[in-house]
Amino acid sequence: MAARTIAKPSIAIIGAGIGGLAAAASLIRLGFKVELYEQATQFAPIGAGIQLTANAMKAFRGLGLVDVLRGNGFVPAAFHSREWDTAKVTNVLIMGQSLEQRYGVPDLMIHRARLHAALAALTPSACIHFGKKLVAIEQHGSHATLAFADGTGVEAQLVIGADGIHSAVRETLFGSGQPRFTGRVAYRATYPAARIDDAAIDERAKWWGPDRHVVHYFTTAGRNEIYFIAVTPEPKFQVESWSMRGDKDMLLAAFAGFHPRVRAVLAAAPEVRKWALVERDPMPSWGQDRIVLLGDACHPMMPYMAQGAASAVEDAVVLARCLAGVAGDNISAALARYAASRKQRTARMQLTSRENNWLRQKTDTDWVYEYDAWNVQLD
Numbered sequence: 001m002a003a004r005t006i007a008k009p010s011i012a013i014i015g016a017g018i019g020g021l022a023a024a025a026s027l028i029r030l031g032f033k034v035e036l037y038e039q040a041t042q043f044a045p046i047g048a049g050i051q052l053t054a055n056a057m058k059a060f061r062g063l064g065l066v067d068v069l070r071g072n073g074f075v076p077a078a079f080h081s082r083e084w085d086t087a088k089v090t091n092v093l094i095m096g097q098s099l100e101q102r103y104g105v106p107d108l109m110i111h112r113a114r115l116h117a118a119l120a121a122l123t124p125s126a127c128i129h130f131g132k133k134l135v136a137i138e139q140h141g142s143h144a145t146l147a148f149a150d151g152t153g154v155e156a157q158l159v160i161g162a163d164g165i166h167s168a169v170r171e172t173l174f175g176s177g178q179p180r181f182t183g184r185v186a187y188r189a190t191y192p193a194a195r196i197d198d199a200a201i202d203e204r205a206k207w208w209g210p211d212r213h214v215v216h217y218f219t220t221a222g223r224n225e226i227y228f229i230a231v232t233p234e235p236k237f238q239v240e241s242w243s244m245r246g247d248k249d250m251l252l253a254a255f256a257g258f259h260p261r262v263r264a265v266l267a268a269a270p271e272v273r274k275w276a277l278v279e280r281d282p283m284p285s286w287g288q289d290r291i292v293l294l295g296d297a298c299h300p301m302m303p304y305m306a307q308g309a310a311s312a313v314e315d316a317v318v319l320a321r322c323l324a325g326v327a328g329d330n331i332s333a334a335l336a337r338y339a340a341s342r343k344q345r346t347a348r349m350q351l352t353s354r355e356n357n358w359l360r361q362k363t364d365t366d367w368v369y370e371y372d373a374w375n376v377q378l379d
């Protein structure tokens with residue numbers, strides 16, 4: 001794609017998670033200069049795996065990342081949906097070469113730290129500012145002033161809030177409504193596959209119980225690292241921190257009736273971490289004047305379709321394309337086009353994820369996987 005030559009706005013991105021890093025990389029690719037502000041003092045992605053479905057991989061293809069992600073991840077030959085107690089198969093999604101031929105990119109599983117490192121490498125380190133927790137934004141016509149907790153501040157002509165589900169940018173725009181705790185928690189662990197008898201388990205599977213489930217997959221081409229996420233009701237969970245060390249005995253008790261093959265995957269984890277699952281309804285507005293949101297900041301969703309990060313990366317690419325497509329500093333037109341192009345799709349993902357039946361039986365994956373953020377027609 002041709003580099004942009006017309007006047008470029010100064011852009012501040014808040015949050016260097018997957019969405020913020022993808023926005024930075026996409027904007028840089030289209031000729032913009034960006035500054036990224038992250039509250040953490042260094043990158044420390046959680047020790048978990050992530051599924052990158054074909055639509056996410058198409059967004060990453062435009063950033064030149066397919067080979068590096070393939071080299072650092074795992075492409076399963078198939079996904080199996082199984083009944084929780086009998087292991088009866090209710091659906092098989094053929095993946096590997098077949099899925100790659102159908103959608104043009106692999107669908108792969110990877111450790112979040114390796115995805116994060118690959119994405120971060122696309123932005124010059126001088127443009128990533130750590131220890132910058134955004135606490136306030138003031139809008140003044142053609143620019144906004146940002147204030148950070150360390151007492152510093154900057155000005156920018158465009159502010160992108162990629163600061164996740166508890167977004168401070170969102171709060172400055174729309175008030176402090178907290179996301180809703182769903183009464184469900186997710187236990188997650190990543191550990192060396194040598195701790196289990198890996199010949200006996202599926203490369204990627206979801207075990208469906210009546211009100212709880214387990215997903216597991218390998219995260220390296222050599223199948224030497226395994227990840228699981230086990231979701232179960234815990235309505236009394238006190239949401240003190242959104243992520244904390246989990247109690248393995250509680251985990252095993254919650255999945256006591258599950259098939260021995262999946263219980264073995266849970267039992268082999270040296271330690272587990274635990275997350276409260278929270279969500280919001282689709283939001284009517286994603287921004288105001290020179291401030292716009294992307295990713296979990298504007299459409300957090302349940303993780304049951306593996307589309308949270310994927311949709312954040314799609315947002316990032318489409319937002320960059322919209323900004324590159326307007327003349328001069330007509331930022332408002334670009335932001336309106338971005339929201340119009342993205343809201344219907346992400347709302348559908350939020351509502352479909354909530355149902356938690358994606359891939360349980362034979363499922364039409366095309367509306368999710370066919371989408372190509374770099375080439376889709378914009379509204």
Ligand SMILES: Cc1cc2nc3c(=O)[nH]c(=O)nc-3n(C[C@H](O)[C@H](O)[C@H](O)COP(=O)(O)OP(=O)(O)OC[C@H]3O[C@@H](n4cnc5c(N)ncnc54)[C@H](O)[C@@H]3O)c2cc1C
Binds near residue numbers: 296
């Ligand atoms: C259990 C679970 C499993 C999941 N599995 C998958 C999956 O397999 N596939 C998938 O696509 N998605 C998955 N998701 C969803 C995915 O993790 C999120 O949707 C995705 O990480 C959102 O990215 P983001 O960049 O919008 O937000 P985040 O990743 O939350 O990043 C926000 C960043 O902003 C920073 N920040 C926050 N506040 C401030 C502030 N005030 N100032 C400066 N910086 C700030 C944070 O430190 C963070 O670095 C899962 C989610 C959960 C909970």
